[in-house]
Amino acid sequence: MIELAHRAKRLPPPPHVVFESLTEPRRPTGRPWLHLEPDEQEPRVLVADPPERVVWSSLWPRRPHDEIHFAVQPHENETRLVFTHLSPLPVPDEPELRRLRRRINVLLWADLRESYDA
Numbered sequence: 001m002i003e004l005a006h007r008a009k010r011l012p013p014p015p016h017v018v019f020e021s022l023t024e025p026r027r028p029t030g031r032p033w034l035h036l037e038p039d040e041q042e043p044r045v046l047v048a049d050p051p052e053r054v055v056w057s058s059l060w061p062r063r064p065h066d067e068i069h070f071a072v073q074p075h076e077n078e079t080r081l082v083f084t085h086l087s088p089l090p091v092p093d094e095p096e097l098r099r100l101r102r103r104i105n106v107l108l109w110a111d112l113r114e115s116y117d118a
Contacts, residue, residue: 001067004049004092005085009109012116015072018079019051021112022070033115034107043068059103064091068104083108 011018020027025034036042038061043056051072058066061090071082087105091097103116 001086001088002091003084004066004087004097005084005104008080008082010075011079011081011113014077015051015074015079016024018046018112019048019054019072019115021115022054022056022072023048025100031115035111037103040103058072059081060100063100065089082107 009010017069021030021033024030026032026042026045031035034042040059041061045054046057046067047053047055054070054072056066057072059068060066061108066087069084069086071084073082074082085100088098092100
């Protein structure tokens with residue numbers, strides 16, 4: 001697998017809340033945050049090791065074997081969330097790679113983060 005992206009940032013809630021958000025993004029009691037683009041699909045949870053590890057299937061039908069790995073780590077009274085986007089496919093061209101990275105960043109550091117502040 002080739003690493004296409006890797007980033008870590010903090011989120012305000014504790015790890016068990018972030019873990020639940022990643023494993024059940026459409027849960028009825030949660031705030032909506034997983035806003036997909038027309039060329040994206042709902043990720044499946046491939047691995048869920050509470051409360052520290054989640055692996056999603058690809059968001060992109062044209063890249064069906066990609067995976068997004070999450071490490072959910074306690075950090076003071078918050079969570080340090082680390083994602084790694086892995087793929088067995090060749091690295092896409094630079095514009096496409098930037099687009100894939102941007103989408104994951106928007107989903108996590110904008111949409112998910114804002115769902116906790118609402």
